[in-house]
Amino acid sequence: MTTSKAWLLDFGYGLQAAVGYNEMWQILMSPKIFEIPCTPKYCNQVLVFQDRILPLLDISYLLIGKKSIRDDVVGIALYQDDAKKPVKYAGINCASIPQSINVSDDQMCELPSELQYWKPFCLSCFYRENQAIPIINLAYIFSLEFNSLQFGWK
Amino acid sequence: MLLNNIYLILKFDDRYLLVPQSDIELVETISTFTQYGLEAMVFNLNKDLLIQNSNQCKFIVLFKSTMVALLCEEVEKIKIDETEIQELSPVMRLSKSPITHLVTYKDQIACVCKGKTLVKYLLKL
Numbered sequence: 505m506t507t508s509k510a511w512l513l514d515f516g517y518g519l520q521a522a523v524g525y526n527e528m529w530q531i532l533m534s535p536k537i538f539e540i541p542c543t544p545k546y547c548n549q550v551l552v553f554q555d556r557i558l559p560l561l562d563i564s565y566l567l568i569g570k571k572s573i574r575d576d577v578v579g580i581a582l583y584q585d586d587a588k589k590p591v592k593y594a595g596i597n598c599a600s601i602p603q604s605i606n607v608s609d610d611q612m613c614e615l616p617s618e619l620q621y622w623k624p625f626c627l628s629c630f631y632r633e634n635q636a637i638p639i640i641n642l643a644y645i646f647s648l649e650f651n652s653l654q655f656g657w658k
Numbered sequence: 659m660l661l662n663n664i665y666l667i668l669k670f671d672d673r674y675l676l677v678p679q680s681d682i683e684l685v686e687t688i689s690t691f692t693q694y695g696l697e698a699m700v701f702n703l704n705k706d707l708l709i710q711n712s713n714q715c716k717f718i719v720l721f722k723s724t725m726v727a728l729l730c731e732e733v734e735k736i737k738i739d740e741t742e743i744q745e746l747s748p749v750m751r752l753s754k755s756p757i758t759h760l761v762t763y764k765d766q767i768a769c770v771c772k773g774k775t776l777v778k779y780l781l782k783l
Contacts, residue, residue, distance in 0.1 A: 538767040540746075541673070541707040542755035542779075547747075550760065550767060557760045557767060559747035594747070648748035 507608045512637065515564045516573035516599035521622065521638045522607070522630070527582050529593065531601055534576040544651070551595050553580055559646065560595040567621050572597035583642035594646050605632065625650065663740055667768060668719055669732040671712065673705040674768035676738070676761060681773025683720040685733050691718045698727040701780045707756075709783055726777045736763075743770055754779065 509525035535551045537560060546566035550557050558580070562572045577598040582591050611630040615623060615638060622629075622638040625645040629638050644650050664679040686694075698720060704710040715729035743759045756779035759770035771779075 539705075540750060540757065540760065540767065540769065541705065542752055542757055543746075543750040544752060547749045550747075550750075552762060552767075557744050557762065559750050561749065594749075646747065646749045648751065651749050651751055 505609050507606050510605055510607050510639070511579075511602040512605045512632070513563075513579065513596065513602050513640075514599045515567075515597070517564055517568060517570055519564055519567060520635065521563070521640050522605070523581060523640050523642060525604070527642055528579055528602055529582050530580040531598075532578045532580060532595075535578050535595075537575065551578065553593060553595070556593055558593050558595045560597060561645070562597045564597075564599075573599050577601060581642055583646060585643050585647065592646070594642070607632070624653070664735065664737055665770075666719070667732070667734045667736055667763065668728060668730045669734075670703055670715060670728075670730050671705040671710065673703070673707070674763055674766055675776070676736075676763070676768045676770045677719075677773050677776060679735060681722050683722045683724075685717055685719050687716055688718050688729070691720075691727075696720075696725065698725045699781075700727045700729060701783065702729045707779070721773045721777050724777050726780055728776075728780070754782070 510522045511528040512522050514520050537549050537551055539549050546562050547559050549560040551560055564570050564572050579596045579598050579602055581594050581596050584591055607630050613629050613631050615626055615629045616636045619636055625641045626638040627641045629636050665676045666679050666682055668675045702710055714731050717730045717733050718727050719730055720727045743761045745759055746757055756771040756776045757769040761768050
């Protein structure tokens, strides 16, 4: 049985998901946030991190149309569009500090019907403390392809 | 990538827009521009890039090859190294948006727009 480490992310409103242990670089408390006009409401802010301007994703707004319950906890996530391309960074609003957890193969499960709103960007899912936890496909959620699907443009 | 590294910073309602200087026909005070007798479509925007009625602006910026203009509180010419300008993340793009890139400017974030795209956006407001 294989066990992997992951980060459990809490977005408030009962929304939880996980990312791979190597996909969360750092947690920032109360970073300076800037609003950018003419952007989707679920990603209308940026922050500056190590001289990069990063998008800040509000997953609760994306999923259920409710703004993140806190704006002072930001996870800096890493993802790659392609294994040959450089790593990219992005901010994710969290409702609490992400928690390091262990996930084993025997915890894996199907995405339950009541969590189907995660499906477009869910890599897989596992059970933890009687709750199904989706694993987020970060590269897809930050991609133009996903954005195009949301807004029907290319 | 943008082709020109000389920009005008257009400030209004705490929003900074960065437009290539080559896309701008002229910058004048409103009183001087009025004396020219030109009939331009003049837009006054808030920080959300929506039309507002505030009268804080002193300057008028006329875009090249158009009779479309934007009111601004401050206008400054700056040179920016292309490496400082970052493409707007794909997740933040909307087809109607005139913003293509972002750059840090005076502890703020300035939004980079091409003149033609900004004019197109203004004419749809």
